[in-house]
Amino acid sequence: MPICNDHDAAIATIVDRNRHLLLPRRGLLGLAAAAGMGARAKAQTAAQPRERRGQIIMGLSQEPTRFHPLQARIEVDEGVHLNIYSALWGVDAKGDLVPDLVAELPSVDNGGLSADGLQWRIKLRPGVTWHDGAPFTAEDVKYTLELLQNPDFPAASRNGHALVRDITVHGPTELSWRMESFFAPYFAILAWTFIVPRHVLSRLPDFRDPAFTNNPIGTGPFKWGERRPGDYIRLDAYERYHGEGPFVERVIFKYIPDMTVLKTQFVAGAVDAVGIAGITPDNYAEVERRRGLVLHKSPTAFVTFFALNNGLPQFQDAAVRKALYLGLDRDTINRDLFYGANRPTESYLPQENWAYNPNLPKHQYNPDGAARMLEEAGWRRGRDGVRARNGVRLEFSTSTVAGNHLREQVQQFLQQSWEPLGVKMTIQNFPAAVMWGDFFRLSQFNTTIVGSIYPIASDPDVSDRLGSWAIPARSGAGANAIQYANPEVDRLLRESVGLVDREARKRNYWKVQEIVRGDLPFFTLHQQIQAEGTKANLVGYEANVNYRTNAWNLSKWYWRA
Amino acid sequence: MARYILQRLGQSLILLWLVTLIGFLLLHLTPGGPLSQFANTPGMSDEDLRRLAAQLGLDRPLPVQYLDWIGGLLSGDWGRSYRDNAPVLAVIGSRIGATFQLMGTATLIAVLVGGTAGIIGAVRRYSLFDQMVTIGTMIALSIPTFWFGLVVIYLFSVELGWLPPGNIGPVGNASLLVFLHHLIGPSMVLGLVTTALWSRFMRSSMLDALSQDYVRTARAKGLPERMVIGTHVLRNALLPMITIAGLELPTLLGGALVTETVFTWPGMGRLFLDSIEYRDYPVVMGMLIFAAVLVILGSLIADVLHTVADPRVRLR
Numbered sequence: 001m002p003i004c005n006d007h008d009a010a011i012a013t014i015v016d017r018n019r020h021l022l023l024p025r026r027g028l029l030g031l032a033a034a035a036g037m038g039a040r041a042k043a044q045t046a047a048q049p050r051e052r053r054g055q056i057i058m059g060l061s062q063e064p065t066r067f068h069p070l071q072a073r074i075e076v077d078e079g080v081h082l083n084i085y086s087a088l089w090g091v092d093a094k095g096d097l098v099p100d101l102v103a104e105l106p107s108v109d110n111g112g113l114s115a116d117g118l119q120w121r122i123k124l125r126p127g128v129t130w131h132d133g134a135p136f137t138a139e140d141v142k143y144t145l146e147l148l149q150n151p152d153f154p155a156a157s158r159n160g161h162a163l164v165r166d167i168t169v170h171g172p173t174e175l176s177w178r179m180e181s182f183f184a185p186y187f188a189i190l191a192w193t194f195i196v197p198r199h200v201l202s203r204l205p206d207f208r209d210p211a212f213t214n215n216p217i218g219t220g221p222f223k224w225g226e227r228r229p230g231d232y233i234r235l236d237a238y239e240r241y242h243g244e245g246p247f248v249e250r251v252i253f254k255y256i257p258d259m260t261v262l263k264t265q266f267v268a269g270a271v272d273a274v275g276i277a278g279i280t281p282d283n284y285a286e287v288e289r290r291r292g293l294v295l296h297k298s299p300t301a302f303v304t305f306f307a308l309n310n311g312l313p314q315f316q317d318a319a320v321r322k323a324l325y326l327g328l329d330r331d332t333i334n335r336d337l338f339y340g341a342n343r344p345t346e347s348y349l350p351q352e353n354w355a356y357n358p359n360l361p362k363h364q365y366n367p368d369g370a371a372r373m374l375e376e377a378g379w380r381r382g383r384d385g386v387r388a389r390n391g392v393r394l395e396f397s398t399s400t401v402a403g404n405h406l407r408e409q410v411q412q413f414l415q416q417s418w419e420p421l422g423v424k425m426t427i428q429n430f431p432a433a434v435m436w437g438d439f440f441r442l443s444q445f446n447t448t449i450v451g452s453i454y455p456i457a458s459d460p461d462v463s464d465r466l467g468s469w470a471i472p473a474r475s476g477a478g479a480n481a482i483q484y485a486n487p488e489v490d491r492l493l494r495e496s497v498g499l500v501d502r503e504a505r506k507r508n509y510w511k512v513q514e515i516v517r518g519d520l521p522f523f524t525l526h527q528q529i530q531a532e533g534t535k536a537n538l539v540g541y542e543a544n545v546n547y548r549t550n551a552w553n554l555s556k557w558y559w560r561a
Numbered sequence: 562m563a564r565y566i567l568q569r570l571g572q573s574l575i576l577l578w579l580v581t582l583i584g585f586l587l588l589h590l591t592p593g594g595p596l597s598q599f600a601n602t603p604g605m606s607d608e609d610l611r612r613l614a615a616q617l618g619l620d621r622p623l624p625v626q627y628l629d630w631i632g633g634l635l636s637g638d639w640g641r642s643y644r645d646n647a648p649v650l651a652v653i654g655s656r657i658g659a660t661f662q663l664m665g666t667a668t669l670i671a672v673l674v675g676g677t678a679g680i681i682g683a684v685r686r687y688s689l690f691d692q693m694v695t696i697g698t699m700i701a702l703s704i705p706t707f708w709f710g711l712v713v714i715y716l717f718s719v720e721l722g723w724l725p726p727g728n729i730g731p732v733g734n735a736s737l738l739v740f741l742h743h744l745i746g747p748s749m750v751l752g753l754v755t756t757a758l759w760s761r762f763m764r765s766s767m768l769d770a771l772s773q774d775y776v777r778t779a780r781a782k783g784l785p786e787r788m789v790i791g792t793h794v795l796r797n798a799l800l801p802m803i804t805i806a807g808l809e810l811p812t813l814l815g816g817a818l819v820t821e822t823v824f825t826w827p828g829m830g831r832l833f834l835d836s837i838e839y840r841d842y843p844v845v846m847g848m849l850i851f852a853a854v855l856v857i858l859g860s861l862i863a864d865v866l867h868t869v870a871d872p873r874v875r876l877r
Contacts, residue, residue: 057732063835065644072599072613154616157604189604210646229645229655230827230835234732252732256825257835261727264711265825268719268726433593433840436600441607453603464606472607479606548603 048247052237054559055250056538058551059262059271063255064233067213069194070148072156076276079551080253083235084131085194085218086242088122088141089187091546095354095458097187100243101125101136101195101219103173117182117500124173128242130197131223138175142167143198145177153207159456159464160186161193184497184505188459191546194218221246221555231255247540247558253551263287266533273541274533275551281339284531292536298543298550299343301350301453302528306398306414308447310521311473311483313392319377320394321520326370327421328414330363334526337409342526347513348454348462350527352545354502355460355509360517371421379422387422395424396446399439402429407449410525443473443483451528458546460509463493466516484521562868566861573857580853581634581846585627588842594619595643595840617643630846639850640843644836649847652832657814659729660828663821664813666748671755676802678756679763683771683798684790694760701757710750710823717746727824747824751817762805766798773797800871807863811855 062076069081089097089105099105103123106112112121128136147153148161155161163180170176179186197217204211216224221241225234233253237246254271256262263283266274267290279287279295287295306328308315315321334344345351346360379387379394387394398414400407408429415425425447430439439445454462463478464470468485470478489512496508532550534541540557543550595617596610614620618629633640639649682691718726724746725731730739770776771794779789818830829848836844 055732066646068646072596072602072605072609074598074602152616154613155609156599156602157606157609159604159606192604208641208646210641213646228827229647229652230659230831231729231825232732254728254825255827256727257831258822260711261714261823261825264714264719265726268714270718270726270728431593431838433595433597433838434591435593435597437593437597439592441597441600441610456603464604470606476611477606477608479600481600 048245048556049558049561052247052249054248055252056248056273056554056557057252057254057271058273058275058554059254059256059265060275061255061257061259061262061277063230063257064253065229067216068196069218070144070156070196071154075548078547079275079549080233080235081194082220082547082549082552083222083251083554084216084220084224085196086128086220087192087194088190090552091188091191091458091544093542093544093546095352095546097191097458099125101128101141117184118179119176120179121176122174124175125242126173128219129240130199130219131217131238132197132200134197134199135172136195136197136219137172138169139172140195140198141175142169143202144193144195147196147201148193160189182498182500184499185456185459185461188455188457191457222251225250241555243555245555245558247556248554251554266293269535272535272538276549278530278532281341281531284339284341287531287533294534294536294541295531296534296541296543296550297341297529297531299350299352299545300528300530300543301353301455301545301548302451302530303345303348303350303454304342304449304451304525304528305348305522306410306447306525307450307482307522308520309443309445309483310485311443311471312396312446314394314396317377317379317389318519319373320379323370323373323377323421324418324423325363325520325523326366326373327418327423328363328523329365329417330523330525331365333410333413337406337413338526341531342529345524345527346517348452348465348516348522348524349460349509349513350455350545353455353458353460355506357510357513359510360513363523367417367421374421381422385419385422386424393424394422395426397426397428398447398449399428399430399435399445400449401432401435403431410449440481441472441479443471443481445481449525453548460505461493461497462512463497466512466521467493482521484516484519486515486519489515562865566865569857569861569864573861576857577850577853580849581631582627584846584849585630586623588840588845589623589626593840595842598839630843634850639847642836642844643841644839644844649843652844653829653847653851656827656829656832659826660814660817660821660830662744663747663751663826663828664817666744667751667755667817668809668813670748670752671759674752675756675759676763679760679765680767680790680795680798682760683764683767686768691764694764698757698760701753704753706750706754706817706819707823709753710747710820713746713750714823727826729826747820747826750823751820762802763798766801767794770794770798796870800867803866803870804863807859807861807866808856810859810862811852814851814855 060076062074064077064080066073066077067080069085086100088100088102090100092098097105101124103125104110104112106120106122108115112123113119122141124138130136145161145164145167148155148158160183163183165178165180167177168175200212200217219242221238221243222235223238225236227233232255235251237249256265259277259280262274263279265271267287284295287293308321330344334340334342343351346363347357349356374387379389382388398411400411411427415427418425440448454465465479466484466489467478467480468490469475470480471483472478472481473483492508492512496505499505499508537560538557539560540553541550542553544552596613599605599610618626630640641648642652645652678694682694685691714726717724725743727746728743730743776789776793779793814829818834820826821828821830832844833848836848
């Protein structure tokens, strides 16, 4: 659980203070999107085929290998999970929560949630069955939530789940639980939490027993077909799926490790769709030229940062951080090095997030202003041209994954851009396994170029990334490897996770973004746009920044006749 | 002979132990680890990662981890892949077939085409054929496999539509003809390089044998040229080729990383690269042991075959 004790205590106080906000009105907690979704779903159904036809081969440059949805995984695994398993609710492309295994989203209105947000009562959709034919019941949900709290179970994360208490089953389709303290991001966390079958897993006392992961059973639109390691995974349509679709007989996730080969196989017609990691910008033109292929340039929740290790003395001075940002020619980097493929941003949140603040000051490139700022702050040039103040030289290294050519070019460009300012930056790159190991986690880097997703599903809580209590090198918890610490941001983050009113949370998160933009613990280069491809007569692709893969809605894809 | 083989196998055990020790230390002392891929996963915090490391036993002292692993190895348990959560032997077993099919075909092409070209080139030294083969082999050895593979896909798959653009076969269609159709592209690409190599080896070996006194003697005896080449030259020229073939065994089962990548062939080469990339320690160690065993067996088989081909050689 990444929330420390004083954090929990703070949440309790905040919830207590905000009881008056727990008004039973529609839209509270952002859970009232179902009506609108129903209309959209109906409109889609009209165009969809009446019977299943064909198959979809989706090429991926990473191989899905982890099929237990509650254990550690990477984004490519989630594409498989989203199609085999179901969560209580999902997140649509607009960021609204939509019912999946639940009959209705819990709200104060329908009695699913108490006014203080602590008591939850969940009504499940009746008639749902597991892929092996067994009925899905409230016992499965209870088992899943309890499994996540089991200290022996290798859960990927217990964030939020550790607050759940007294899970009680009231019948096959109804259960309730109590939250130790209200935790607003839990709605989004549950959208990423897939329910697992109790009748299968409870018979496997050894959590590492591969019997389940070799033959996963879920309630999703596709059931497990077969896996040929290093080659493909085949999922077959589940005839008794409780939702819309699927409209194809099977989906095949084909592993093609090299992105050039992936593009070539797409152009050659061997794959019907290109998923993670998409098509590289230098190949856009070739794909767009081909008839019968469609290139989808879709926003992702990944933001590319030039991140500083804020624990280092040279970055303690705000003038240094501001001068470096002024001396960074972001437009040229995005236009000439990234082929103009991405979206410049000032925030760590994707622009599709409901708490994204569009009013942050825009970056300006002004190297003369940067030099002046450093001079005024007392950073004087030494004999070698490198500035220093009070014995601290304006010298640091930068690191990223060796072989990431675009990022390596950015490093060289910045090295040359900052040198005239009296800043010496050396380049020290590592393989991914080294870069993202202790070196990054325990803040052993000076600066780095990194692409990260800060929100969890559609929730803008970034406590684990920006809270000062979440610096692993100091507390052994969290994911704030950049060692950012600002008491006001801490206060706002702690307060926000206990707020039930979405508008109040939004105001807080806007403020957090303003402060972070002013503090500049990192320089946001852009929000990443991923180009994926589908054959022109394959319908249904819809980008969704709230998932880490756009294979989230394969059940709705179909071949145009 | 039996004593010699037993002696060699005994020495091999010491060698294998050294391989495990050095491999294990190098792998684990390299910075980074299998959990680094999750460091940037939303919702996963440092304490989640430390908890997972403890559950995998990665937080224990290195000597304890080694003893645990080698103990498992001796009892037939090669460990379990971190990525696949499957036994290492099963992971290797799932890839070795594809590699053997590809490498076997490429080697067969190389031995037949390259060997024949090398023999003819040596017998007709400096002829137009010999010069053409020499130029051809130089070109083949100079072409980057990755580029050549993509050219083959573009030409024969994208433009002409004659060959499938990679893969071991379409999902659900395991017929022999379809498989062979998919095998043509990658084996052609891989076979080109190995053919060039074998043709050079064979030519050199033949030329060496052709210049021997016993060949001159055979010709002086009035033996027909076909017999001189077939019986006296070729048999002797094949001796060094046996050694090369023996040392090819690890390559035959070790996979061809570049060709497997370009043609999305699910073989051992790609497994090794993926396992290194994800720091899948048990699989990397498993493949290391496997490769070491193949090298030892390959050279042992070559030595034994040498005695069969050359009566002058006696193993003691």
